[in-house]
Amino acid sequence: MKALLALALSSLCATAMAGEAKTDAAQQQPVVEQYTYATHLDIAKVVSMSEVPNVCAVVPMKMEYDDSKGERHILSYKVMGNGCSNS
The missing domain is CATH 1.20.5 (Single alpha-helices involved in coiled-coils or other helix-helix interfaces)
Structure with a gap:
């Protein structure tokens, strides 16, 4: 028993x-933070970044970084893809 x-x-x-x-x-x-023009960036070291796809459109990206205090952040932002050409 x-x-x-x-x-x-x-x-x-x-x-x-x-x-x-x-x-x-x-x-x-870390919580994913959405980038705005008012976002204060304190980037001491970039840990990783998503790769820009080969499309002709605005695409979401993520960057993981450490700030000057050693705290980890994930930033979400948008960029134009690499697939556009001027020809």
């Missing part, structure tokens, strides 16, 4: 710890 109780409690603790780990990871993921 004691072994069954210990098994039930240990599985409950493991489930609670797994749920807590997911919550911590979700809190550490």
Whole structure:
């Protein structure tokens, strides 16, 4: 009976710890910020950028960067694609 109780409690603790780990990871993921002309950019290091597609249209882009305090940010903005030509 004691072994069954210990098994039930240990599985409950493991489930609670797994749920807590997911919550911590979700809190550490930065919120995607939408760029506007009034956005103050403090970019110390660019971590990654999405690639500009070869289309002739305005496309959404994302840049992940660290600011001067070492905090991670994700910035969403739009650019013109690389597929337009003047010929």
